[in-house]
Amino acid sequence: EVQLVESGGGLVQPGGSLRLSCAASGFTFSSYWMHWVRQPPGKGLVWVSRMNSDGSTTGYADSVKGRFTVSRDNAKNTLYLQMNSLRAEDTAVYYCARDRCSGGSCYYEYWGQGILVTVSS
Amino acid sequence: DIQMTQSPSSLCASVGDRVTITCRASQSISSYLNWYQQKPGKAPKLLIYAASSLQSGVPSRFSGSGSGTDFTLTISSLQPEDFATYYCQQSFDTPRTFGQGTKVEIK
Numbered sequence: 001e002v003q004l005v006e007s008g009g010g011l012v013q014p015g016g017s018l019r020l021s022c023a024a025s026g027f028t029f030s031s032y033w034m035h036w037v038r039q040p041p042g043k044g045l046v047w048v049s050r051m052n053s054d055g056s057t058t059g060y061a062d063s064v065k066g067r068f069t070v071s072r073d074n075a076k077n078t079l080y081l082q083m084n085s086l087r088a089e090d091t092a093v094y095y096c097a098r099d100r101c102s103g104g105s106c107y108y109e110y111w112g113q114g115i116l117v118t119v120s121s
Numbered sequence: 122d123i124q125m126t127q128s129p130s131s132l133c134a135s136v137g138d139r140v141t142i143t144c145r146a147s148q149s150i151s152s153y154l155n156w157y158q159q160k161p162g163k164a165p166k167l168l169i170y171a172a173s174s175l176q177s178g179v180p181s182r183f184s185g186s187g188s189g190t191d192f193t194l195t196i197s198s199l200q201p202e203d204f205a206t207y208y209c210q211q212s213f214d215t216p217r218t219f220g221q222g223t224k225v226e227i228k
Contacts, residue, residue: 035217045219047216047218047219059215059216103171105174106212107167108157108165114164
């Protein structure tokens with residue numbers, strides 16, 4: 001059974017840092033691109049970041065570029081999101097998601113349960 | 122960035138109703154369009170990918186259609202467990218943008 005479990009969220013002051021983890025199991029983690037998606041309270045879904053299967057390629061939303069860093073440890077089956085210089089507008093539930101591409105079309109086949117990050121003084 | 126616009130933002134419907142949700146892209150995205158369902162406090166769940174392909178395990182009352190800029194998600198006969206928020210998402214380009222969501226509520 002595919003499982004994605006996020007951890008590392010919590011309350012942090014503006015300007016602070018936090019590192020999220022997404023522990024994967026039930027599939028060959030090193031074969032899949034992984035993404036982070038966030039959802040501010042009461043609002044819609046927003047793509048944050050992505051990493052390819054071997055960790056050589058990354059991508060970021062403009063809103064987090066230069067502040068967030070995605071990484072992965074394929075030996076530990078874990079995806080990370082290092083979040084620095086946090087702002088109030090980064091407050092959200094953060095989801096990791098496993099990407100799958102079929103016939104050129106890509107989609108998030110599996111999602112973690114989400115972890116809440118609150119940026120407030 | 123490609124803008125995705127859903128309509129309506131919310132709707133009220135009864136069990137057994139046929140429900141249609143529309144998603145429009147700001148430019149052509151071919152058939153690179155996905156639909157997700159989200160219930161309160163839960164992660165999104167994939168329903169439809171590539172505009173019209175039903176994800177394994179998803180009931181056949183859900184269907185998707187469209188290509189280019191205009192897409193629809195149809196629920197042929199609304200069931201109690203279908204009351205949720207639905208999001209479209211394009212995977213034509215990065216960032217993979219989502220629509221703002223359509224909340225389906227009980228009439």
